[in-house]
Amino acid sequence: MADDAKRYGSSAFIAGYSDAKQEQYNQYLKKLHRDFIDSWNDKPQDQAKLGDFEQQKILGTGAFGVVYLTKHLITGKYYAMKMLEKENIVKLKQIEHSYYEKKILCGLNFTFCVYMKYFFKDNVYLYFVLPYIAGGEMFTHLRKLGKFEETSSKFYGAQVILALEYLHACELVYRDLKPENILIERTGYIKITDFGFCKLIRGRTWTLCGTPEYLAPEIILSKGYGMSVDWWSLGVLLFEMSAGHPPFYASDPMRIYEKIVAGKYRCPNHFSLELKDLISRILQTDITRRLGNLKSGALDFKNHKWFREIDWDSLLNSRFPAPFIPKIRSPGDSSYFESYEEEKIKESPICLYEEEFADF
Template sequence: MYSRKAYGPSKDVLSYKAGTQTPTEIRDGYTEQQQLQYTKYLKQLRSEFQQRWCQPAQYNIEFSELERVKTLGTGAFGRVILLRHTKSNKLYAMKVLEKEKVIKMKQVDHTLYEKRILEAIRFPFTVSMEFSFKDNSYIYFIMPFVPGGEMFTHLRRMGKFEEPLAKFYASQVVLALEYMHFCNLVYRDLKPENILIDRNGYLKITDFGFCKILQGRTWTLCGTPEYLAPELILSKGYGFSVDWWSFGVLLYEMNAGYPPFYANEPMKTYEKIVAGKYRCPSSFNADLRDLVRNVLQVDISKRFGVMKNGAMDYKNHKWFRGIEWEAILNCRAPPPFVPKYRSPGDTGNFERYDEEPIAPASYCRYESEFMEF
């Protein structure tokens, strides 16, 4: 097993109906008429995102009402903690960010972006912000508790995903990226560690620390080495294309159990990525090989998701045959795998961590830097 790190600077019910389509049409692909109707729906979601982006969130809960239960994970800037609301008994996941660490890592702008994006984003396969708070030393992002744990954990335990499960997860990621890009959001850190499995077996993409609203191109080097796109490594300036490349790496890793580009040193990993050289396992069928080849395409003009048909290149690819996209969007397709979840508050799908106290300073630290939070 290897380890990898990222480097860099309320559950809404969505129901979408595509209109009158026969089951055969849905299973065999996605028609232009379906996509036109879905684009209208995406425009509505984008408008709602923009409205929430411009309107400060109003909370009707006090921080003192939240009771700490257990640590769910740790990261470079803080940790994620399971909380219980003492009045409603509802469970939440709280991301705790230490101001001093955010300052030292020069991540203030990224953290502010993450807060505003989490407040505005609403899609079945992304997490969103329920509440946020700050005190003298910390910032707190409070989101719904997703009890199934990280995709990374399940992938390592299974070795690799069976094709129906990989296809089920991949279809949700395609829809999530299509939505984010439609809202002008570039995600920039897609990987199994940032994908949670909900109690219903469906996905929730989390950790928007590198996500930003994109107008044109950007040049920031950020993300996880094995998942970085060639154009990002080469500092050419990039757009939404980097997310589709990362999706190709994720697609490969879900089906193989390991990423296509890996070396003991990041620089050697980057060399492999820029060269675009990898080998598919013998277990990959012809349709999967073809899809991977079209996503892990160094030439951006030929990469799926970036060309004129956009996400339609995925929805109509042979490997996705059998996927009913409307059923996936509405979480009505039976999941091939549902994580074990014994009771509310069960953290069995998460690693165990030592508990550490959260002790705010007696005075407000870095007040001016975090004024907008």
């Protein structure tokens, strides 16, 4: 594998996206950054209540609560309503995380990221109302197919690169990239979701969080880290999409961590030379050599030979052909989501943890 990369050498980079184009795009990202910071400093008021929505079915469950498919009774539009139980948030010491997730979702404004449409709270729950993405999780499609063709991995990976470039321009480190957190729209394009681990940073942070197989070595080694960890997880994602399994895996998380820190993995034989080269440049344990973290930033991805078929401007404007279009029969079609047992929604005559969530 290392020999392949060496043989492939600097020819992996092609003049596909010019420095001038990137500079122009950077100006656009700066404007989006200013918009995000304005939203971050703002204190938006909640604009809805539970009675405005009709809950239809559970789309997913987690440690803090459930996600429902809901219909907005006034507009007739469908949304994903994330109901976070205050008691669980307090027990798991995640008050600050949930507060920042709300602030981040309210400020996001990028085509490949979900955003907050409405938010509110009641005596028992916090509610995040997000766009409903009917095509389901990438994870579901990946498990069904076993692995993606490289054309599909390329299409999805390029959108993830643009999403991470946007988040980093907004001083946000995402920290939870994985197929479960990538949703497929009815157009075949993606949206990144679940910003529970996302954090506004200026400098470095030390929190150990994320999914074991996707953790960067600098997180495991408690070195303090920045945006570089997201580029590492992109390398893991490109590998998993194209192989059907992550590059570092074992039944024991400690063994996974050992493999990650050693940076040892094997690419399947069916990987193209270009993909092997790209992954070898991303899964660098030395962050000073990791693609995405170098002087040219995301431009190094845009000009890598594996992405030569990608028209980045067309992709950004959703004009690049998608390799797979989900069959969505109606706006509220939930056939791409698993079925879950209905859960009883809790009620309380008094406002629980009112002081803890006073700023929400």
